[in-house]
Amino acid sequence: MSTMAAKMIEMPPNVAAQNRARREWTAMLGMIFLLAAWAMMFAALFFSYAIVRVRSNVWPPVNAPEFSIMLPAINSFVIALSSLVLHRGVSHLRKEKLAAFRNAFMLGSVFAALFLGLQWHFWSALMASGLTPDSGSYGSIIFGLTWVHAAHVLIGFFALIVLSIQAWRQVYRLENSITVRLWTMYWHFVGIVWLLMFVTIFIM
Amino acid sequence: MDLQPIHHEPTTFVKKYLFTTDHKVIAKQFLWAGLLFLLWGGLLAMMIRWQWAYPGEKVPVIGDLFLKESGGAITPDLYPKLFTNHGLIMIFWAITPMLIGAFGNYCIPLMIGARDMAFPLLNMLSFWVFVLSQIMVGASFFFDNGAAAAAWISYPPMSGNIGTPGHGQTMMMAAIFVTGVATIMGGINYVTTVIRFRAPGMTWMRLPLTVWGLWLTSVLNVLFVPVLGSAGLLLILDRMFGTQFFVAGANATGTGGDPILFQHLFWIFGHPEVYILILPAWGIVGDVISFFSRKPAYWYKGTVIALIAVTVLSAVVYGHHMFMTGINPLLGQSFMILTLVISIPAEVLFLNWLHTMWKGSIRLTVPMIFALGTVFVFGLGGLTGIFLGTISTDIYLHDTMYVVGHFHYTMAAATFLGTFCAIYFWFPKMFGRKMNPMLGKLHFWFSFIFITLVFGGQLVVGYAGQPRWFFDPYQYTFLQHLQDANIKTSWAAFALLFGQVFFVINFFKSMFAGEEAGDNPWEVGTLEWTIPSPPPVHNFDPIPTVYHGPHEYAHPGVLEKMGKDWLGQDEAFDGIELSASTDEKVAQGA
Ligand SMILES: [Cu+2]
Numbered sequence: 032m033s034t035m036a037a038k039m040i041e042m043p044p045n046v047a048a049q050n051r052a053r054r055e056w057t058a059m060l061g062m063i064f065l066l067a068a069w070a071m072m073f074a075a076l077f078f079s080y081a082i083v084r085v086r087s088n089v090w091p092p093v094n095a096p097e098f099s100i101m102l103p104a105i106n107s108f109v110i111a112l113s114s115l116v117l118h119r120g121v122s123h124l125r126k127e128k129l130a131a132f133r134n135a136f137m138l139g140s141v142f143a144a145l146f147l148g149l150q151w152h153f154w155s156a157l158m159a160s161g162l163t164p165d166s167g168s169y170g171s172i173i174f175g176l177t178w179v180h181a182a183h184v185l186i187g188f189f190a191l192i193v194l195s196i197q198a199w200r201q202v203y204r205l206e207n208s209i210t211v212r213l214w215t216m217y218w219h220f221v222g223i224v225w226l227l228m229f230v231t232i233f234i235m
Numbered sequence: 236m237d238l239q240p241i242h243h244e245p246t247t248f249v250k251k252y253l254f255t256t257d258h259k260v261i262a263k264q265f266l267w268a269g270l271l272f273l274l275w276g277g278l279l280a281m282m283i284r285w286q287w288a289y290p291g292e293k294v295p296v297i298g299d300l301f302l303k304e305s306g307g308a309i310t311p312d313l314y315p316k317l318f319t320n321h322g323l324i325m326i327f328w329a330i331t332p333m334l335i336g337a338f339g340n341y342c343i344p345l346m347i348g349a350r351d352m353a354f355p356l357l358n359m360l361s362f363w364v365f366v367l368s369q370i371m372v373g374a375s376f377f378f379d380n381g382a383a384a385a386a387w388i389s390y391p392p393m394s395g396n397i398g399t400p401g402h403g404q405t406m407m408m409a410a411i412f413v414t415g416v417a418t419i420m421g422g423i424n425y426v427t428t429v430i431r432f433r434a435p436g437m438t439w440m441r442l443p444l445t446v447w448g449l450w451l452t453s454v455l456n457v458l459f460v461p462v463l464g465s466a467g468l469l470l471i472l473d474r475m476f477g478t479q480f481f482v483a484g485a486n487a488t489g490t491g492g493d494p495i496l497f498q499h500l501f502w503i504f505g506h507p508e509v510y511i512l513i514l515p516a517w518g519i520v521g522d523v524i525s526f527f528s529r530k531p532a533y534w535y536k537g538t539v540i541a542l543i544a545v546t547v548l549s550a551v552v553y554g555h556h557m558f559m560t561g562i563n564p565l566l567g568q569s570f571m572i573l574t575l576v577i578s579i580p581a582e583v584l585f586l587n588w589l590h591t592m593w594k595g596s597i598r599l600t601v602p603m604i605f606a607l608g609t610v611f612v613f614g615l616g617g618l619t620g621i622f623l624g625t626i627s628t629d630i631y632l633h634d635t636m637y638v639v640g641h642f643h644y645t646m647a648a649a650t651f652l653g654t655f656c657a658i659y660f661w662f663p664k665m666f667g668r669k670m671n672p673m674l675g676k677l678h679f680w681f682s683f684i685f686i687t688l689v690f691g692g693q694l695v696v697g698y699a700g701q702p703r704w705f706f707d708p709y710q711y712t713f714l715q716h717l718q719d720a721n722i723k724t725s726w727a728a729f730a731l732l733f734g735q736v737f738f739v740i741n742f743f744k745s746m747f748a749g750e751e752a753g754d755n756p757w758e759v760g761t762l763e764w765t766i767p768s769p770p771p772v773h774n775f776d777p778i779p780t781v782y783h784g785p786h787e788y789a790h791p792g793v794l795e796k797m798g799k800d801w802l803g804q805d806e807a808f809d810g811i812e813l814s815a816s817t818d819e820k821v822a823q824g825a
Pocket of ligand 1: 505506509552553555556
């Protein structure tokens with residue numbers, strides 16, 4: 032690393048910046064393909080929902096218990112807010128306002144935990160109202176899709192915790208901000224998938 | 236700072252051979268892992284062939300070793316486990332790691348002039364995740380009720396808790412998911428590397444066809460393996476957590492889901508998978524035929540366009556696997572037409588290969604004959620596929636051995652011969668030594684003749700009405716007269732296995748005692764042959780500049796000035812843009 036840093040100093044700053052931009056673009060491209068793969072996975076889940084839905088002449092199925100969509104609605108708000116906070120955090124990092132960046136990512140982690148907690152609550156409430164994973168395709172879709180989504184939120188949550196700790200130790204600056212930006216991209220993606228789920232499963 | 240820094244060669248055994256980030260070593264790791272599972276999948280195939288020839292009789296050798304409880308015979312309980320694991324192992328743990336894992340890793344950076352993959356650490360992770368999935372496959376055999384038994388397609392209700400109780404089937408679905416993760420990791424790496432790490436001058440239209448094939452395969456992998464992942468995940472949820480996605484019932488009354496849903500998800504992935512497996516082989520064959528015909532690949536651009544067209548079309552034809560599921564006839568016809576349209580780009584590929592050889596100075600080296608064998612068997616596979624893609628004939632042929640013969644020609648025979656074409660061609664680069672051509676030719680003729688006969692035999696009995704997956708077809712009087720044909724086919728399969736002995740001897744002998752290969756034993760112009768065999772850790776020093784396409788052969792000016800009939804991609808030649816001139820000649824119909 033030290034020899035690399037020495038080389039950086041010898042180099043005219045614009046060349047170093049250009050090379051950094053190139054490396055970041057490579058990493059970004061990898062992330063884009065990763066998200067494309069993940070998008071296809073969720074597309075397959077939405078496709079499954081669509082097939083089940085168009086093959087059923089009543090939806091929700093008869094006898095399906097009523098439940099409140101209050102918690103998912105709040106959660107949509109929570110995850111949108113968290114994305115906004117992380118977005119702000121990244122722009123703080125770009126300006127190297129390290130304290131503001133750290134605070135934003137800590138707040139983001141709290142929101143992520145809140146989302147997972149509310150999801151847990153929502154699943155318990157559903158089961159209490161009589162809708163379980165084995166309540167036919169209806170229960171399967173609601174539980175199965177939100178489970179898979181929550182697993183991705185969980186991965187993001189752990190990443191945010193690690194990033195927050197690193198931010199606390201002032202690991203990140205503008206020149207190595209790419210890691211932070213890529214995880215933020217991931218988080219936005221998870222948020223978008225949730226909003227799609229909320230609209231298609233709970234509202235439509 | 237250099238964008239592709241030179242890493243020092245690791246000194247410890249663990250870092251050099253196990254947890255390595257060197258794409259060339261990872262390639263060899265994938266090759267070993269794939270060859271091992273090819274042997275396993277092959278032995279399972281031999282047991283299936285034994286069952287179809289001599290049902291109920293004691294299996295030689297294997298029966299004594301593993302089937303003591305049944306007196307050496309294959310039981311009705313064991314039989315579905317054999318064909319299920321044969322199919323899955325061959326596809327996900329033998330062909331995929333060899334064609335894509337090994338040669339994707341080996342060829343992409345070397346052929347585009349890069350020092351390594353874009354994400355070396357991800358590359359290492361991809362291999363070890365793959366190994367984990369292999370361990371899971373092995374473990375699936377040791378649960379109560381044994382290994383997976385719902386056929387490679389794993390349709391519910393057969394793959395549900397009632398069809399295949401026990402954790403073996405669940406473990407297999409999880410293993411498929413995990414190997415899918417490894418494949419996607421590799422795919423992301425390959426796609427990004429080709430986009431970002433091409434050497435100066437290596438334009439898209441100067442890429443070797445091998446790289447084109449691998450790149451398109453990787454795009455398909457990144458986009459469609461996740462769909463299989465979803466299908467597997469939902470199936471695991473059904474088996475373990477009580478959901479009812481694929482449990483037959485009525486959606487409207489909340490009493491169940493839809494088993495057909497699995498078929499949709501499976502084939503949205505499954506059809507592209509056929510092309511995922513064959514595209515690298517097509518690319519390799521396209522290069523090798525040009526190399527050993529000592530002529531530029533005929534209409535390179537057309538070949539590339541055809542490869543892209545096949546890739547795109549492969550994503551929109553999956554319904555041809557579901558003609559018998561009560562699909563809307565209008566939808567069925569659309570899928571039929573799209574399917575048949577694939578034969579147009581496929582024709583372009585075949586004609587370009589033939590045209591490349593036309594009037595060439597053909598050198599019948601071992602990789603060349605394997606390439607020609609690949610073309611031949613894929614031709615058979617393609618032609619027999621037309622009758623399955625057409626609804627009216629599919630109704631009769633559906634679920635017969637004809638289907639088995641067809642997809643084995645495309646997915647098994649063509650990829651098998653294509654993989655060996657690649658092994659014989661790049662072995663000198665990988666290990667620095669030449670393989671023995673005599674043993675190679677023996678291996679080829681055994682493999683080529685008997686693989687053609689094995690799957691041809693399946694086509695014939697299938698056309699005569701033998702359904703696939705039958706434990707003992709001769710319980711049915713209308714199939715008894717087919718036993719003779721099945722016995723002959725089985726003996727062709729045993730001869731095919733025997734022929735592999737030549738390869739094993741050749742492979743190990745050449746690795747340690749083969750003739751030194753030198754940098755460029757085949758006298759070809761792609762970048763990997765401009766560096767020592769085997770290449771140093773950082774491949775290129777410095778990174779080469781590329782002046783023209785990968786197939787510059789038999790150019791009269793080059794012959795006159797340089798005394799050789801080929802030109803390296805990094806050799807400038809009087810500033811003449813050779814690729815352009817070749818393309819012009821094609822345009823003029825020369
Ligand atoms: Cu198909």
